[in-house]
Amino acid sequence: MATILVVDDEKNYLWMLEELFQSEGYEVLTCERAEDALPLLAEGRVDLLLTDLRMAEMDGMALLGRVRELSPATSTIIMTAFGTVERAVEAMRLGAYDFILKPFNQADLLRTVAKALERTVLLRENLRLSQTLSHHYRFDQLIGKSSLMQEVFEKIKRVAGSKSPVLITGESGSGKELVAHAIHFNGPRSGRPFLPVNCSAMTVSLAESELFGHERGAFTGATARHLGVFEQAAGGTLFLDEVAELPVALQAKLLRVLDTQEIRRVGSEKAVPVDVRILAATHRDLKTEVHAGRFREDLFFRLNVVRIDVPPLRDRADDIPLLAEACLRNLVKEGGVRGTRFAPTAVELLVRHPWPGNVRELENVVAHAALMAKSEEIQQSDLPLELTAAKEWLAALDRLLPAKSPLDATLTAIERHLVHRALAQSNGVQAKAAEILGISRSLLQYKLKVLGEPEKPAT
Ligand SMILES: Nc1ncnc2c1ncn2[C@@H]1O[C@H](COP(=O)(O)OP(=O)(O)OP(=O)(O)O)[C@@H](O)[C@H]1O
Numbered sequence: 001m002a003t004i005l006v007v008d009d010e011k012n013y014l015w016m017l018e019e020l021f022q023s024e025g026y027e028v029l030t031c032e033r034a035e036d037a038l039p040l041l042a043e044g045r046v047d048l049l050l051t052d053l054r055m056a057e058m059d060g061m062a063l064l065g066r067v068r069e070l071s072p073a074t075s076t077i078i079m080t081a082f083g084t085v086e087r088a089v090e091a092m093r094l095g096a097y098d099f100i101l102k103p104f105n106q107a108d109l110l111r112t113v114a115k116a117l118e119r120t121v122l123l124r125e126n127l128r129l130s131q132t133l134s135h136h137y138r139f140d141q142l143i144g145k146s147s148l149m150q151e152v153f154e155k156i157k158r159v160a161g162s163k164s165p166v167l168i169t170g171e172s173g174s175g176k177e178l179v180a181h182a183i184h185f186n187g188p189r190s191g192r193p194f195l196p197v198n199c200s201a202m203t204v205s206l207a208e209s210e211l212f213g214h215e216r217g218a219f220t221g222a223t224a225r226h227l228g229v230f231e232q233a234a235g236g237t238l239f240l241d242e243v244a245e246l247p248v249a250l251q252a253k254l255l256r257v258l259d260t261q262e263i264r265r266v267g268s269e270k271a272v273p274v275d276v277r278i279l280a281a282t283h284r285d286l287k288t289e290v291h292a293g294r295f296r297e298d299l300f301f302r303l304n305v306v307r308i309d310v311p312p313l314r315d316r317a318d319d320i321p322l323l324a325e326a327c328l329r330n331l332v333k334e335g336g337v338r339g340t341r342f343a344p345t346a347v348e349l350l351v352r353h354p355w356p357g358n359v360r361e362l363e364n365v366v367a368h369a370a371l372m373a374k375s376e377e378i379q380q381s382d383l384p385l386e387l388t389a390a391k392e393w394l395a396a397l398d399r400l401l402p403a404k405s406p407l408d409a410t411l412t413a414i415e416r417h418l419v420h421r422a423l424a425q426s427n428g429v430q431a432k433a434a435e436i437l438g439i440s441r442s443l444l445q446y447k448l449k450v451l452g453e454p455e456k457p458a459t
């Protein structure tokens, strides 16, 4: 049974609402003062708060501010008179679910209450889910519920146990290194080193010594014996990142090591056996590199025994909310950011963005937004993406708007157009139109009163 808390300094309203809600089977708590509501909220058993806006001492707005910290899943409905609608709208910006005008129609009120309670159930469910990110959606440090990522997880599980080389391909920032990490740490070599080596950062002259090591006196400056990464990773995994950038001369030497399982340190003829698993990654298309003569075909075949292609983020939009959530939770844990959750409209914008920089770009955007957020709830306007998204249609608007456009009249015209368009899109169903606009039905009705109803098409 859902519990509704009613706060109003007018006793008549309290009595009337208590009776109405009880007859509908709700459990009802009432308070005349907002202060008395706080301990009830803190107990966490209030599903819905229905509060008057204007009250002596602590008012509805201040109470709303406390609800979020005391009982984040509770939905709040503001009761207000027509004259104070502006403040009710402000309250919704601060997180109220909806407002209802006094005096109200009982059927309207009950409908709004039922919808707000549905949202509470959803919020509770979400809170619970986000506290325990399902283990199905997580593999090692990788997160993903999309079928594409689930396939990647399956492949990782299948190859983790073997010693076969794996070629990991995917766009920049898509998670190739995390995939390599997961392969290593879920296999029998997990107790031995996982050693990432960036092939693009190796200079030709030093690369051979870096890979295979050198003996003392092998070249000027070689004052001591140095073990290369193959020997450092002994028994473990060598992750050759950006393998396409490996200088051609070294590609032949790498191939020989893969074939013979032994290395020769620079300055020595002696072969040293090595037991290392090779994982390689590249954001390039290695076949193209082979055709262009920049990558040895035999090495390509040797590395490409098993291939895992990490899909770009735009092809797995299902994962975006989950990744953004996880990233935000890490930031909150570290501290120092204001934003702690996303407004649904902000998530929508994240899901729509094409993410050329993939998960790394997403992480940067979330970090930026969490810092820039003006309240705990991260809004669309806190996202840098909004700038790029808005740029296009602002440019279109520029082409059409007269050079001298008065602010009020222009904004009203645009607002009216959007409201009427949403009504047309939803065949006049107000609840649907409100959803399209991301506002409540009461706010839509208020806007229609102010802006005017759409003209009926001539028949
Ligand atoms: N599925 C995922 N779940 C969680 N975090 C991820 C995921 N994919 C990538 N990341 C994070 O995104 C960032 C980039 O990932 P990573 O370094 O593995 O990408 P990459 O493909 O190796 O990129 P590059 O080609 O630029 O080297 C890292 O901070 C990583 O933790």
Ligand SMILES: [Mg+2]
Binding pocket: 176, 177, 241
């Ligand atoms: Mg990488």
